[in-house]
Amino acid sequence: MNEIIVQKFGGTSVGSVERIDAVAEIIKKASKSKKIIVVVSAMGGETNRLVDLSKHFDAHPNKREFDALVSTGETVSSALLAMALHSKGIKARSYSASQISIRTTDTYSKAKILDVDAEKILKTINDNTIPIITGFQGVTAGGDITTLGRGGSDTTAVAIAAQVGADRCDIYTDVDGIFTTDPKIVPNAKKLDSITMEEMLELAGQGAKVVQTRAVEFANKYNVPVRVLSSFNSGSGTLISLKDESMENALVSGIAFQKDQVKFTLHGVGDVPGTAFKILGPISNAGVEVDVIVQNVSVDGKTDFTFTVASDDEDSVKKVIDDVKEEVKCKDLIVNSDIAKVSLVGFGMRSQTGVASRAFRALSENDVNIQIICTSEIKITMVIDESLVDKAVRVLHEEFELDK
Numbered sequence: 001m002n003e004i005i006v007q008k009f010g011g012t013s014v015g016s017v018e019r020i021d022a023v024a025e026i027i028k029k030a031s032k033s034k035k036i037i038v039v040v041s042a043m044g045g046e047t048n049r050l051v052d053l054s055k056h057f058d059a060h061p062n063k064r065e066f067d068a069l070v071s072t073g074e075t076v077s078s079a080l081l082a083m084a085l086h087s088k089g090i091k092a093r094s095y096s097a098s099q100i101s102i103r104t105t106d107t108y109s110k111a112k113i114l115d116v117d118a119e120k121i122l123k124t125i126n127d128n129t130i131p132i133i134t135g136f137q138g139v140t141a142g143g144d145i146t147t148l149g150r151g152g153s154d155t156t157a158v159a160i161a162a163q164v165g166a167d168r169c170d171i172y173t174d175v176d177g178i179f180t181t182d183p184k185i186v187p188n189a190k191k192l193d194s195i196t197m198e199e200m201l202e203l204a205g206q207g208a209k210v211v212q213t214r215a216v217e218f219a220n221k222y223n224v225p226v227r228v229l230s231s232f233n234s235g236s237g238t239l240i241s242l243k244d245e246s247m248e249n250a251l252v253s254g255i256a257f258q259k260d261q262v263k264f265t266l267h268g269v270g271d272v273p274g275t276a277f278k279i280l281g282p283i284s285n286a287g288v289e290v291d292v293i294v295q296n297v298s299v300d301g302k303t304d305f306t307f308t309v310a311s312d313d314e315d316s317v318k319k320v321i322d323d324v325k326e327e328v329k330c331k332d333l334i335v336n337s338d339i340a341k342v343s344l345v346g347f348g349m350r351s352q353t354g355v356a357s358r359a360f361r362a363l364s365e366n367d368v369n370i371q372i373i374c375t376s377e378i379k380i381t382m383v384i385d386e387s388l389v390d391k392a393v394r395v396l397h398e399e400f401e402l403d404k
Helices: 017-031 046-054 063-070 072-087 118-126 152-164 197-205 213-222 275-285 311-324 355-365 386-399
Strands: 004-009 035-040 092-095 102-104 113-116 130-134 137-139 145-147 168-173 194-196 226-230 238-241 254-270 293-295 302-310 332-345 372-376 379-385
Touching (some): 017 072, 035 072, 035 152, 046 063, 072 092, 092 118, 102 152, 118 152, 130 152, 152 168, 194 197, 254 275, 254 311, 254 386, 311 332, 355 386, 379 386
Parallel strands (some): 004 035, 004 168, 035 130, 092 130, 102 137
Antiparallel strands (some): 102 113, 137 145, 226 238, 254 332, 372 379
């Protein structure tokens, strides 16, 4: 049986009818030797246009109707791509998430995939027809349309690949693969030929925007190899897989960063069992993801509790803290929205020492102050002033010679 490959094309790849025609040629070529399943994003800029439209009547539109609106961009691009393939003599059929039953939770705008019905997809490819499936969309048990959050088409593609038993998921973007860091900041950043799932999870979770974090989580859970490559240029891209022997000795594989972060410090809260839960539990219930968490050493039964969230969640967190601050005996709330995170990621950190000290020394010598440090086996995250992010990334990239 021919290999089954899921091909996902992002917004820039299908950003115009000319680009859609070019994508159709990529699909046509691949379909000569493989069974192809296609997932598409909306045309570049379309989702932003729809978001702007949604706010014409209300700055905070009804979430159900919001998802119904912003999901339409993918429907347009899937139908256009099917038409482009028809013009080239290739059998293709567009499908919405509801038509192939991509079932999700009912958390609008941040829905999570629960199940994908593979039967219709497999029947389509076995009929020698290429299914063109809308990414980003889902459907609840009650039939309401949901969306998966920004970058959700990546998750759609990997989830489908897992469910149909695809040999690989190829994610086409406007870049040639995964780089050691953002080439816009470090022009000599190096493209990686391969990277482990574990490293990619850390990079995606800390701000690398090439692949959505949940897509990598799906790939890791179901062992779906993922290849990231360009729809604009030829090349092999970057392969993301469970194990890559060539990467084991890489001390640092990449540097990720996240701006648009907010640091909350609850000063003088009670250092008693349950305090962290009383703060973070309601924040989680509000649908907010908390990242870096630090609790200081207790003094006279009081401590400072600090954490970071995305800027979009600042208002939601403030509301939660207003509700719980008396219960946790918070003396003062300090909010800093001028911070960012810079993270070093590398498989080699497990077996080699000295990464942290080198990073701290290099930043110190270049007058970059570190506010918070958080580590895992293969990651070091530093919270710094947002205005110093570009400088910090360049310094660290040079320190660890990632261009070589």
